[in-house]
Amino acid sequence: MKVAIAGLGLMGGSLALALVQSGHDVLGWNHRSAPYEQARKNGITCVKTVEELALARPDILILCTPLKAMDTVLGKIKLVLDEHTTLTDVGSVKREVLSSVEKHGLRPLFVGAHPMAGNELAGFEAADAHLYDSATWAITVEEDTDKERVITVGRMITEGVGNRFIVTTAQEHDRAAAQISHMPHVVATTLAAQLVVNPASNIALALAAGSWRDMTRVALTTPERTQAMVEENPDNVADLLRDQAARMTAVADLLAAGDADGLAAFFATAEPYRTVRARLQQGIPEGVYSILLDESWRERLLSASRRGGRVEYIDSVEAHARDFAHLREA
Amino acid sequence: MKVAIAGLGLMGGSLALALVQSGHDVLGWNHRSAPYEQARKNGITCVKTVEELALARPDILILCTPLKAMDTVLGKIKLVLDEHTTLTDVGSVKREVLSSVEKHGLRPLFVGAHPMAGNELAGFEAADAHLYDSATWAITVEEDTDKERVITVGRMITEGVGNRFIVTTAQEHDRAAAQISHMPHVVATTLAAQLVVNPASNIALALAAGSWRDMTRVALTTPERTQAMVEENPDNVADLLRDQAARMTAVADLLAAGDADGLAAFFATAEPYRTVRARLQQGIPEGVYSILLDESWRERLLSASRRGGRVEYIDSVEAHARDFAHLREA
Numbered sequence: 001m002k003v004a005i006a007g008l009g010l011m012g013g014s015l016a017l018a019l020v021q022s023g024h025d026v027l028g029w030n031h032r033s034a035p036y037e038q039a040r041k042n043g044i045t046c047v048k049t050v051e052e053l054a055l056a057r058p059d060i061l062i063l064c065t066p067l068k069a070m071d072t073v074l075g076k077i078k079l080v081l082d083e084h085t086t087l088t089d090v091g092s093v094k095r096e097v098l099s100s101v102e103k104h105g106l107r108p109l110f111v112g113a114h115p116m117a118g119n120e121l122a123g124f125e126a127a128d129a130h131l132y133d134s135a136t137w138a139i140t141v142e143e144d145t146d147k148e149r150v151i152t153v154g155r156m157i158t159e160g161v162g163n164r165f166i167v168t169t170a171q172e173h174d175r176a177a178a179q180i181s182h183m184p185h186v187v188a189t190t191l192a193a194q195l196v197v198n199p200a201s202n203i204a205l206a207l208a209a210g211s212w213r214d215m216t217r218v219a220l221t222t223p224e225r226t227q228a229m230v231e232e233n234p235d236n237v238a239d240l241l242r243d244q245a246a247r248m249t250a251v252a253d254l255l256a257a258g259d260a261d262g263l264a265a266f267f268a269t270a271e272p273y274r275t276v277r278a279r280l281q282q283g284i285p286e287g288v289y290s291i292l293l294d295e296s297w298r299e300r301l302l303s304a305s306r307r308g309g310r311v312e313y314i315d316s317v318e319a320h321a322r323d324f325a326h327l328r329e330a
Numbered sequence: 331m332k333v334a335i336a337g338l339g340l341m342g343g344s345l346a347l348a349l350v351q352s353g354h355d356v357l358g359w360n361h362r363s364a365p366y367e368q369a370r371k372n373g374i375t376c377v378k379t380v381e382e383l384a385l386a387r388p389d390i391l392i393l394c395t396p397l398k399a400m401d402t403v404l405g406k407i408k409l410v411l412d413e414h415t416t417l418t419d420v421g422s423v424k425r426e427v428l429s430s431v432e433k434h435g436l437r438p439l440f441v442g443a444h445p446m447a448g449n450e451l452a453g454f455e456a457a458d459a460h461l462y463d464s465a466t467w468a469i470t471v472e473e474d475t476d477k478e479r480v481i482t483v484g485r486m487i488t489e490g491v492g493n494r495f496i497v498t499t500a501q502e503h504d505r506a507a508a509q510i511s512h513m514p515h516v517v518a519t520t521l522a523a524q525l526v527v528n529p530a531s532n533i534a535l536a537l538a539a540g541s542w543r544d545m546t547r548v549a550l551t552t553p554e555r556t557q558a559m560v561e562e563n564p565d566n567v568a569d570l571l572r573d574q575a576a577r578m579t580a581v582a583d584l585l586a587a588g589d590a591d592g593l594a595a596f597f598a599t600a601e602p603y604r605t606v607r608a609r610l611q612q613g614i615p616e617g618v619y620s621i622l623l624d625e626s627w628r629e630r631l632l633s634a635s636r637r638g639g640r641v642e643y644i645d646s647v648e649a650h651a652r653d654f655a656h657l658r659e660a
Binding site: 117136166173175179184189190195198200205208212214216218223224227235238239242244248249251252253264272274276305310327328 | 444446447448466468496498502503505506507509510511514515516517518519520521522523524525526527528529530531532533534535536537538539541542544545546547548549550553554556557560561564565567568569570571572573574575576577578579581582583585586588590593594596597598599600601602603604606607608635636637638640654656657658
C-alpha cells in the first residue's frame with residue numbers, strides 16, 4: 001500500500017514509522033522541513049509540498065496536521081487529488097473535518113478516522129513506531145460513504161498498523177469523544193481550580209492520594225491544547241457539562257436531605273459500568289465472527305460496533321470482528 | 331511501645347503487621363475472631379473482648395473499626411480505659427469520631443488520626459505490612475488536646491510505621507478530605523452514570539483511553555462503601571458538589587458564547603496546581619527544620635502544616651519537619 005502522510009508530528013510521525021515497519025511505501029510532508037532528515041533515515045520519503053503528496057497518487061492520504069490546519073491543506077490538495085486516492089485523517093473531532101472536506105468538494109474520496117492513541121508530547125522527535133500499539137480506531141461513515149474506501153482505511157489500520165477499529169458516524173463519534181475525553185478534561189480542571197482557591201489547600205494536597213492524582217492528571221495537559229480540544233466540540237461538551245452539573249446538584253440535594261435511599265439509588269446507577277469494567281479486566285472474550293459487506297454493509301458495521309464489536313480484519317467480502325464487554329445490548 | 335488495635339480489618343490488620351515488624355508489642359481485637367489464627371501466626375496477641383484491650387493498659391489504643399462501629403466500642407472501653415492510655419483512631423472523617431469520643435467522656439485521652447493509605451480490598455486476609463509505606467497521616471488537634479498524647483501518636487506514626495504526618499483540626503481535615511477524596515468519588519460516579527445512560531455507550535467505551543479509566547477508577551469502589559463515606563461528611567461534600575456544578579455550568583456558558591478569552595481564563599485558574607504537581611514530581615525538597623514544642627506547640631504545628639510542612643520525627647522537645655511543594659503561602 002502506498003500511504004501519504006500530511007503532517008509529521010507525534011501522531012503522523014508515529015503512524016508513518018509504524019507503516020514503514022510493516023513494509024509499506026510511506027511518503028511524508030510537514031509544514032516545516034525540520035523532521036525530514038530524521039524521517040528519511042527512518043525510511044520515509046519526504047516531499048516539499050503537500051501538492052506533491054497528492055500528485056504521487058497514493059492509495060491513501062492521511063491528514064495528520066492539527067485540526068485547525070486541515071482546511072488549508074484540503075484547499076491545496078483538492079486541485080490535484082486523483083480519485084484513486086482515499087482521503088482520511090486522524091483528527092479527534094470528526095464533524096468539523098467532514099464539513100471542511102465537503103466545502104472543498106472532496107467528500108466522495110473521504111472516510112474519517114480517529115485512533116485512540118497519543119501522549120502528552122508533540123513533534124516528530126517524540127514519534128514512536130509503538131505509539132499505536134493496541135490502539136482502537138474509530139472509522140466514521142456517513143450515508144454516502146464509499147464501501148471500498150472504508151475497506152482501504154480499515155486495511156491500513158488492521159494490516160498496516162495491527163490495530164482494531166469500530167465503525168460509527170461523525171456525529172455519534174463526537175458525542176462519545178466529548179463524553180469520555182473532552183468533557184472529563186474540563187472536570188479535571190474544575191477539580192484542580194477548586195483546590196487552588198481553598199485557603200487550606202496545602203492540607204488538602206498533603207492528604208491527596210492516588211484517587212485525586214488520577215482524577216486530576218489530565219488537568220496537567222497544556223491549557224492551550226485542552227482549550228482547543230473543547231472549542232472544536234463545544235456543543236457536546238457544554239451539554240455534557242450541564243448534565244454533570246445537574247447530577248452533582250441532585251446528589252448535593254440528597255445529602256442535604258439525608259436521603260439514604262436516594263443516595264443508594266444514585267450509586268446503583270453506575271453498577272452496569274462496574275460490571276463491564278470487571279469483564280474488560282478479565283480480558284478479551286473469545287470468538288471472532290464475520291460481518292457480510294453486502295449492500296447493508298454500513299448498517300451491519302454500525303450495528304456491530306454499537307453492540308461492542310471491534311473489527312480485527314477486513315477484506316472486500318467481509319469484516320472479522322470480536323465482541324468486547326459492552327454496557328448495553330444494541 | 332505497647333499498642334492495642336481495635337478492629338483487625340484491612341487498615342487495622344496492616345497497621346498491626348507493620349508495628350509488629352518494627353518491634354512493638356501489639357495486641358489486637360476484632361468483632362469476629364476469624365482473623366485470630368492468622369494474626370497470632372504474625373505475632374499479634376489477640377484478646378477476646380475489646381474491654382481486655384483497654385485493661386491491658388496499652389500506651390496507645392487505636393480504633394480501626396468502621397466509623398459506624400466506633401461509638402459502640404467507645405461505649406464499652408470508657409468503663410475500663412486507664413488515663414495512661416492515649417486513644418486514637420484511623421477514621422477517614424474526624425468530626426464524627428470526636429463528637430462520639432466527647433459523648434463518652436474520653437476527650438482528654440483522645441488525639442484523632444487519619445492515614446492516607448488503603449486500597450479497594452477489605453479484611454485481615456488483605457492486610458499487608460507494606461500498605462502504609464510512604465503514607466502521610468493527618469493528626470487532628472483541638473484547643474484542649476494534650477501535647478504529650480500528640481507526641482505519643484506522632485511517634486507511633488514516625489518511629490512505629492516509618493511514615494510522615496501533618497497536624498490539622500478535625501474541621502479543617504474533614505473539609506480537605508471531602509475535597510480530595512469524598513467529593514471526587516461522587517464525581518467519578520456521575521461520570522460513570524452518565525455513560526451508562528448514553529444510547530451509544532458501547533461506542534464511547536470503545537473510544538475510552540487512559541484519561542477516562544483514571545477518572546472513573548474510584549467509581550468502581552463498592553457503592554455501599556462510597557455511600558458510607560459521603561454520608562459521614564455530608565455538608566462538606568454537598569457544598570463542594572454545588573461549587574463544582576457552578577464551575578461546570580460557567581464553562582458550559584463560555585462554550586455556548588464562544589468566549590475564547592473566558593475559556594483561557596478558566597484553564598489558567600488551574601495553573602498553580604500544574605506548577606505544584608511538577609514540583610512534587612521533581613522529588614522531596616531538601617532541608618529539615620525544627621518546630622519547638624513550647625506552649626505554642628499547637629499553633630506552630632498547625633501553621634507549619636498549612637505552609638506545606640510534614641513532620642518526620644517528633645520527641646518531647648521538638649518536631650522535625652520537611653517542607654513539601656505547596657500551593658499557597660500560609
